[in-house]
Structure formats: C-alpha cells, structure tokens
Amino acid sequence: MTTNYRLPTNVKYTHYDLHLTPDMKNFTYTGKLAIDIDIKEDTNTLVLNYKDLEIGTAYIMVDGSNDLLQSSSVTYDSDREEVSMKFPVTLTSSLASPKLHIFFTGTINDKMAGFYRSSYKTDDGETKYCAVTQFESTDARRAFPCADEPALKARFTVSIGVPKKSQYTVLSNMPVEEFIDGFASDVYRFETTPVMSTYLLAFFVGEMDHVETTAIMPQSKNEVKVRVYTPKGESEKGKFSLELAARTLEFFSEYFDIEYPLPKMDMLGLPDFAAGAMENWGLVTYRSTLIYVTEGKTSNMIKEQVAQTVCHELAHQWFGNLVTMEWWTDLWLNEGFATWVGNMATNHFYPEWDTWNTFVNCEMGSALSLDMLKSSHPIQVTVNKASEIDEIFDNISYCKGASVIRMLVNTLGEDTFRTGLRAYLKEFQYSNAETGNLWAHLSDASGMDVATMMNSWTTKTGYPVLTVKRHGETSIEVTQERFNVADDTTWHVSLDIITSERGYDNMVKHVLTQKTEVIDLGHSWRWLKVNTECSNMCVVNYSPDLLNDLSEPVKTQTFKPVDRATLLSDLIRLNKTQHVHADVVLNFLPAYTDETVLSVVENVAAYMRLLTYTWQGTDDSLTNSIKRYTVNLFKDRFDKVGWRATEGESHNTSIERRMLVTRLSVAGYEPVLAESKRLFDLLMSGDTSQVEPDLIQTVIITGVQNGGQTEIDQVRHLFETTTEEELQGHCLTALGYVNSADHVDDCLDYSFNSGKVRTQDAYRSMFPLAEGRFTAEAWNYMVRTWDTVWKKFQGGKYISARLVSLPLQNMKDTTTLDDAVKFVESKADDLSDVRRTVDQGIERARATIKWMDYDRNSVASFFNNTN
Ligand code: BES
Numbered sequence: 001m002t003t004n005y006r007l008p009t010n011v012k013y014t015h016y017d018l019h020l021t022p023d024m025k026n027f028t029y030t031g032k033l034a035i036d037i038d039i040k041e042d043t044n045t046l047v048l049n050y051k052d053l054e055i056g057t058a059y060i061m062v063d064g065s066n067d068l069l070q071s072s073s074v075t076y077d078s079d080r081e082e083v084s085m086k087f088p089v090t091l092t093s094s095l096a097s098p099k100l101h102i103f104f105t106g107t108i109n110d111k112m113a114g115f116y117r118s119s120y121k122t123d124d125g126e127t128k129y130c131a132v133t134q135f136e137s138t139d140a141r142r143a144f145p146c147a148d149e150p151a152l153k154a155r156f157t158v159s160i161g162v163p164k165k166s167q168y169t170v171l172s173n174m175p176v177e178e179f180i181d182g183f184a185s186d187v188y189r190f191e192t193t194p195v196m197s198t199y200l201l202a203f204f205v206g207e208m209d210h211v212e213t214t215a216i217m218p219q220s221k222n223e224v225k226v227r228v229y230t231p232k233g234e235s236e237k238g239k240f241s242l243e244l245a246a247r248t249l250e251f252f253s254e255y256f257d258i259e260y261p262l263p264k265m266d267m268l269g270l271p272d273f274a275a276g277a278m279e280n281w282g283l284v285t286y287r288s289t290l291i292y293v294t295e296g297k298t299s300n301m302i303k304e305q306v307a308q309t310v311c312h313e314l315a316h317q318w319f320g321n322l323v324t325m326e327w328w329t330d331l332w333l334n335e336g337f338a339t340w341v342g343n344m345a346t347n348h349f350y351p352e353w354d355t356w357n358t359f360v361n362c363e364m365g366s367a368l369s370l371d372m373l374k375s376s377h378p379i380q381v382t383v384n385k386a387s388e389i390d391e392i393f394d395n396i397s398y399c400k401g402a403s404v405i406r407m408l409v410n411t412l413g414e415d416t417f418r419t420g421l422r423a424y425l426k427e428f429q430y431s432n433a434e435t436g437n438l439w440a441h442l443s444d445a446s447g448m449d450v451a452t453m454m455n456s457w458t459t460k461t462g463y464p465v466l467t468v469k470r471h472g473e474t475s476i477e478v479t480q481e482r483f484n485v486a487d488d489t490t491w492h493v494s495l496d497i498i499t500s501e502r503g504y505d506n507m508v509k510h511v512l513t514q515k516t517e518v519i520d521l522g523h524s525w526r527w528l529k530v531n532t533e534c535s536n537m538c539v540v541n542y543s544p545d546l547l548n549d550l551s552e553p554v555k556t557q558t559f560k561p562v563d564r565a566t567l568l569s570d571l572i573r574l575n576k577t578q579h580v581h582a583d584v585v586l587n588f589l590p591a592y593t594d595e596t597v598l599s600v601v602e603n604v605a606a607y608m609r610l611l612t613y614t615w616q617g618t619d620d621s622l623t624n625s626i627k628r629y630t631v632n633l634f635k636d637r638f639d640k641v642g643w644r645a646t647e648g649e650s651h652n653t654s655i656e657r658r659m660l661v662t663r664l665s666v667a668g669y670e671p672v673l674a675e676s677k678r679l680f681d682l683l684m685s686g687d688t689s690q691v692e693p694d695l696i697q698t699v700i701i702t703g704v705q706n707g708g709q710t711e712i713d714q715v716r717h718l719f720e721t722t723t724e725e726e727l728q729g730h731c732l733t734a735l736g737y738v739n740s741a742d743h744v745d746d747c748l749d750y751s752f753n754s755g756k757v758r759t760q761d762a763y764r765s766m767f768p769l770a771e772g773r774f775t776a777e778a779w780n781y782m783v784r785t786w787d788t789v790w791k792k793f794q795g796g797k798y799i800s801a802r803l804v805s806l807p808l809q810n811m812k813d814t815t816t817l818d819d820a821v822k823f824v825e826s827k828a829d830d831l832s833d834v835r836r837t838v839d840q841g842i843e844r845a846r847a848t849i850k851w852m853d854y855d856r857n858s859v860a861s862f863f864n865n866t867n
C-alpha cells in the first residue's frame with residue numbers, strides 16, 4: 001500500500017516571516033513564525049510539515065483586529081512529519097490577510113540536516129562551532145514548521161538574533177536589509193526572497209573571513225556581489241572559486257538569457273557536510289574540500305572537482321532554483337540538467353581539461369554501470385516519502401539524466417536546444433515544471449517530437465545493447481535489446497554512422513526504433529562505427545569481423561578520442577556481462593599502444609585495474625601475470641612523464657602521472673615502489689615540497705599497502721595533526737589499504753569509533769577495504785558491530801547505505817554472499833530506507849561471480865600465453 005504523504009491543498013502559505021535566536025552554547029534555538037495564509041477552501045485545520053521540533057502556541061491574527069484566534073488543538077503525526085493545528089471556527093477566504101503565528105523551539109543538531117552545527121579547531125587548539133542549514137530534500141521542516149514541498153513556493157523574510165558584540169558572520173539567501181542593535185541581541189534582518197521552494201532556504205552563523213568580487217550582468221550591467229567565506233586567516237584559498245563563480249554567473253546569465261536575479265552570491269565551505277555541495281539560492285554551501293584551493297598545494301584532481309562543483313551549483317540557480325521540479329519524481333530535471341550544464345560551463349572555462357571525454361568515461365560510465373541492473377529505476381520515478389526521495393539522488397538522476405540530455409543536444413543541435421531551454425526557463429521562472437513541459441519547448445524550438453524521442457529514455461529502466469552485423473555488401477543489421485536484462489523495451493536511438501568512406505563531416509544518419517533493422521549505407525566499407533561520439537547511452541556489440549576492422553582507425557587515430565575510448569569501454573562492458581571473453585578485449589588492446597590522449601588511456605588503465613581487483617587472491621601466478629602485463633603497458637609512458645612536473649606542464653599530464661604511478665605501484669613495479677617509499681618518508685616527516693600534489697594520495701597509499709603498523713601509525717599521526725583538508729582525506733583513504741586481515745578491525749574502529757574521524761568522512765577507508773582482499777573481514781566487522789556502529793550511522797543517508805553495500809558488492813563467492821543476503825533479510829527493518837542501494841550491491845556481486853566463472857579459463861590462458 002502506498003500512502004500519500006502530500007499536504008492538503010486547501011490553504012496556500014505565501015510568505016514566511018521567520019525569526020530565529022540560536023543559542024550557540026547549548027545548541028538550541030527559539031523560533032517565531034508569522035505566515036501569510038491564503039485560504040482556498042474553508043477549513044478549520046491548518047497542516048504543515050515539521051520534524052523534531054517543540055511547537056508551543058499557534059494562533060491566527062487578521063488585519064485590523066487585535067484579537068487572537070488561538071488553536072484549539074495541536075496534534076502531531078510523526079510518521080507523516082505533519083503538525084495539524086485545529087481552530088475553533090472555520091477559516092474562510094473572507095478573512096482579511098490572515099497570519100498564522102507559531103512559536104517553537106528546536107536543537108541545532110549534529111546530524112548535518114536541518115539546522116545543524118559544525119565544529120573546527122583554531123590554530124591554538126580551541127574548538128569552535130558554527131551553525132548552518134541543509135534542507136534538501138525534506139529537512140526545512142526540521143528547522144521550522146512549513147509547507148515543505150517543492151511546488152509550494154513562497155517568499156521568506158529571515159531574521160536572526162545573535163549575542164551582542166559577538167564576532168559572528170550571519171548570512172542568509174538575501175543581503176542584510178537591517179541590522180538592529182537590540183536590547184538583548186543583535187538582530188540581522190534579511191531582505192525578502194523571491195518566490196522560492198523551502199528546500200533552498202539557508203542561513204549561517206559562524207566566524208569567517210571572506211574575499212569579494214563583482215559579477216557584471218550582461219544586459220543590465222547590474223552588479224552582483226560575489227563572496228567566498230573562509231575560515232579566519234585563510235581567505236586566500238577562496239580566490240579560485242570566487243573568480244570562477246563570478247565568471248560563471250555572467251556566463252549562465254548570457255547562456256540562459258535570464259540574468260541572475262539576486263543581488264548577491266555567497267559561497268562557503270563547511271567542515272561537516274553530508275553531501276558535496278548545496279545550491280541554496282544566493283548562499284551556496286560546500287564541503288570544505290570542494291570549494292577551497294591553495295595554488296601549488298591543491299592537486300589538479302581536486303581543483304577540477306572544485307570547478308565542476310561550483311559550475312554545477314551555480315547552474316542550479318537557474319535549473320532548480322528559478323524553475324523547480326513540480327515534485328521529486330522529476331528530480332532529474334534539477335540534477336541531470338545541473339550536471340550537463342555544469343560540464344558545459346567547465347568545458348567553456350577550461351577547454352584543455354577535455355571535460356566532455358571525462359564525462360563520457362565517468363558520468364556516462366557510472367550511468368551505464370548502474371542502469372544495467374534489474375534493481376535500477378527509470379529517470380522519472382514515483383516517490384512519496386522522505387527516505388524514498390533521498391534514495392534517488394543517485395547515478396540515474398545525475399548521470400543518466402545528464403547523458404540523455406547530451407544525447408538530445410546532439411540530435412537537436414546546441415543552438416536549437418538553447419532556444420528551447422531559454423523559452424522553457426522564461427515560461428516557468430519562479431514556478432514549477434515537469435519533464436513534459438521541457439519537451440514541449442524543445443519540440444517547439446526544433447519542430448521534432450521530442451517527447452516521443454525521449455520517452456523510452458526517461459520512463460524505462462535500462463538502455464540498449466546494439467548488436468551489429470554485416471548484411472550483404474553495403475548494409476548492416478542492427479538489433480537492439482535491453483542490456484544485461486531480458487525484457488522487450490525498445491528505444492529511440494539516433495545513430496550517426498561513420499565509415500572508412502564517410503568521415504565525421506558526412507556521417508550516415510539513421511533513427512532506430514524497431515527491435516531489428518537493416519540499414520543500407522549505400523556503399524561498401526573497410527571499417528564502420530555506429531553510435532559515433534557515443535552520443536546515445538548504449539553499448540555496441542560488433543560481430544567479430546566488424547570489430548577486427550576497427551583496430552585500424554583506432555591505431556591511426558582516425559577516430560576522435562571519444563570514439564577510441566568508447567570502443568574499448570563498450571568491449572569491457574560486454575566482457576563483464578559475458579557477451580565476449582576477456583581475450584577479445586585483451587587482443588584489442590594493442591590498437592592503443594601509441595595512444596596519447598588521457599581520456600583514452602584511462603580506459604586501458606581501468607581494464608587492468610578491473611582485472612587486478614577481480615582476480616586478486618585467486619591464483620598467484622595469474623595475478624602476477626596481470627601485474628607484469630600492466631607494467632609493460634605503462635612503464636614507458638611513465639618514463640616520459642616522470643615524477644616531477646615540468647614548467648608549464650598541462651593539467652591532464654599531472655592527472656595522467658597520478659594514474660600511471662597508481663597502476664604501476666599496484667602492479668608492484670620496483671622502481672615506482674622504491675621512489676614512493678622515499679617520498680612517503682618525506683611526507684611523514686612533514687615535507688610535502690618534493691611530492692607533486694597529484695601524487696600525494698597514491699604515495700601514502702603505497703606506503704600503507706607495503707608497510708605495517710608503523711606506517712599506519714605514521715599516517716594516523718599525519719591525519720590527526722595536519723590542518724589541510726585534502727591531505728586529511730588522502731590519509732583516511734590510504735588507511736583502508738592495510739595489507740593484513742589483522743588490521744581490518746582496528747582500521748574500521750578508527751574510522752567509526754575513535755571520535756577522530758568526522759561522520760562525513762567515515763566511509764572513506766571502507767571503499768578500498770571492501771574492494772581489496774578483505775571484503776569478508778570488512779563485512780564481518782559490520783555484522784558483529786551492527787547494533788553499535790551501523791546504528792550510529794543509520795539515517796545518515798549515504799553513509800549507512802555504503803557501509804553495507806560496499807562490502808556486499810565486492811563479495812566474490814556465493815557462500816559468503818548467500819550468508820550476507822540472509823543477514824540483510826534479517827535486518828530488513830533497519831535497512832528499509834536504503835533498500836534499493838543494498839539490492840544493487842547484491843546484484844553487482846552476483847554479476848561479478850558469474851563473470852568470473854565465465855572468464856576463468858579465458859583470462860588464465862591469455863596470460864599464460866603472453867608471459
Ligand atoms: N542538490 C545537490 C545536493 C544534495 C544532494 C542535496 C543530495 C540533498 C541530497 C547538489 O546540487 C549536488 O548535486 N551536489 C553534489 C555535488 C555535485 C558537484 C554533483 C553532491 O553533493 O554530491
């Protein structure tokens with residue numbers, strides 16, 4: 001039975017005057033609300049969302065009267081997260097400007113949701129606190145009673161009282177309108193917001209410094225004040241995102257043809273943050289590592305993540321904040337779009353980063369991996385209550401969402417797409433929209449039936465594998481089936497076919513809608529590739545003869561990098577799902593010997609990594625062969641790149657160095673191990689100057705992987721003493737690379753129980769530990785400590801789901817997995833909120849086990865013959 005968790009629609013709440021007085025010592029606050037209500041249908045009951053609040057009195061006042069209409073009863077439904085206020089008379093639309101007044105108190109909690117506290121240590125060891133909000137998806141109700149649904153937009157006037165003469169910076173979505181030097185406290189009253197959804201409201205109280213610049217709006221030439229707030233004394237590290245944010249606001253104002261409507265944009269990093277970043281309108285919040293950059297110290301890898309994150313959150317200022325999805329079912333309109341638009345902006349500012357090819361490898365890659373499972377879900381998905389909503393912030397909404405948009409852009413052309421987008425944003429600004437509204441505007445702009453084109457992609461689970469065979473001299477036969485799961489879905493696939501006779505400028509176009517179609521190309525060919533530039537989210541399975549012909553254009557680099565890359569990534573996927581054996585992939589690899597482009601080589605590296613991790617611990621001679629093979633693939637490349645960056649070296653060379661050192665270290669390549677050890681010792685002695693920032697993580701990992709208790713202690717010491725957040729993260733990840741089962745319990749205890757690791761980072765060591773040789777040990781730890789450790793993280797969304805799904809998905813034998821599944825069943829109640837993620841983990845494990853059975857001989861015989 002599904003319950004409808006939506007609020008009644010008989011009353012509209014149009015304006016919230018919200019006054020809060022936080023007590024920063026006891027972490028409580030008092031709140032006072034005055035809400036303008038618009039009564040649509042007579043009623044004597046008002047219903048709002050709330051959670052974990054103490055509600056005092058509620059009464060109604062109307063214009064021109066001093067009489068209070070006190071509520072006769074206030075009742076709570078904690079399952080529905082609703083409070084109902086009943087009044088002794090019927091409220092009708094004839095009341096003059098009625099206002100609902102509510103007094104309440106709450107705690108500034110430590111759950112990284114609602115109104116919460118975050119702590120940090122100053123240089124002289126003092127612990128300080130700040131208080132901040134995180135409302136998406138349904139936690140505004142945790143801070144104040146409100147109609148907490150995305151379509152129930154309202155205006156907000158926030159005011160916050162802090163102790164007199166305190167050092168606090170107090171922020172909200174809008175600039176301060178009035179500072180009131182009150183009797184008991186200093187009150188900051190902010191300007192009223194535009195009409196917006198509750199989940200985008202935000203406020204902050206804490207001690208900060210800032211850097212500041214202005215963005216100039218393209219048409220009006222209005223100035224928008226942009227600030228990045230940093231911890232005291234560290235404002236330098238805000239400069240990179242500050243500059244990028246200002247330019248991005250200008251860029252999007254132009255691109256969407258709607259200027260950023262607020263007078264300011266503040267951004268700040270927080271030491272405790274559940275997600276990565278949050279797009280609150282005018283007050284964007286981040287995990288510290290995703291906003292701060294210190295030139296020369298921050299790695300290129302992190303810098304790229306920072307840029308991506310800033311562009312993504314600022315994209316939401318239009319896609320999400322100005323136009324909001326009607327209901328969470330269309331969450332992908334927010335997240336898929338912000339992901340696509342964010343990549344577009346990153347690519348605009350940093351063309352040398354090769355952003356779109358990274359997108360195809362990473363984002364589209366994650367979408368392809370998740371969406372091949374039975375336990376995946378369609379982009380547009382029915383959701384009701386909070387826990388179901390949280391679970392769809394996943395690679396389907398973000399990555400499949402962004403991939404299908406990239407596909408659509410390719411079909412419509414970027415200009416047409418932008419025209420449709422602009423019209424859509426104009427029509428629905430300050431309001432809400434559904435997927436169909438966007439399709440309608442894109443259809444208008446293009447003259448194509450976009451809804452029909454896109455329907456299969458957004459309403460069905462999965463994606464197609466295209467099987468391609470020769471059909472006579474000039475034709476091919478293409479069959480589409482759902483990849484990895486048998487069902488009868490067919491998709492609308494706009495194919496661009498490139499052949500030896502018809503290059504990128506002159507491709508054969510064909511729209512596939514049937515299960516099997518014969519396509520006449522009108523000419524014979526030496527080689528041919530369908531799904532050129534991987535514009536559709538699908539996998540292509542060529543018959544052996546067609547595949548064989550394709551190594552030539554890869555080798556000669558006739559193909560663009562994205563085509564070289566995806567030929568290989570498709571083969572890897574086909575291998576993992578038992579369409580082809582490993583030797584087919586491995587025999588294709590020589591086409592990449594002279595490959596120069598990072599995003600292509602990354603796929604070669606990814607396959608060697610996959611083989612290494614899949615076969616580890618099974619057969620020493622096989623794993624040694626895989627390692628030797630890896631060394632041969634990468635050592636010459638590494639010799640060219642070396643340990644140190646050269647003057648003016650490119651961003652991607654630095655990223656490539658990191659990848660090569662990592663692969664060679666895991667493969668046990670002696671020269672890399674030796675130098676890594678030397679650098680590890682330097683790092684542990686506090687000298688970071690001799691290690692490239694992009695290599696620090698892999699050097700620390702190598703130290704732990706090839707060390708013992710001494711190295712573990714050294715890394716813990718570094719973690720506990722450094723103030724650099726990036727370095728702290730690297731240490732925690734590295735601590736999951738212990739090399740003996742004896743260290744597993746201690747490693748996990750350190751993460752979950754020592755009080756030294758923030759909740760937001762607790763899962764970091766679990767990733768490598770679960771993926772490495774000690775999956776079973778990691779799982780046993782979770783089982784054994786269920787009532788203490790797991791329960792401690794329960795409700796902490798991402799974290800609790802990962803603690804279970806990471807070890808599960810890496811299990812490599814059926815007995816262990818079956819036992820684990822029984823355990824999971826016995827904890828069904830505890831796991832109900834993260835069920836989908838857990839099921840996905842189990843399905844992934846079963847798939848790997850099947851793959852290993854299928855490929856055992858093929859892998860062994862290939863490596864026996866080559867080494
Ligand atoms: N709107 C999300 C933040 C969010 C995520 C809120 C999950 C509630 C639940 C934000 O725009 C976002 O997508 N953040 C990403 C980082 C981004 C660069 C992809 C995140 O937090 O991982």
Ligand code: ZN
Nearest residue numbers: 312316335338
């Ligand atoms: Zn987002």
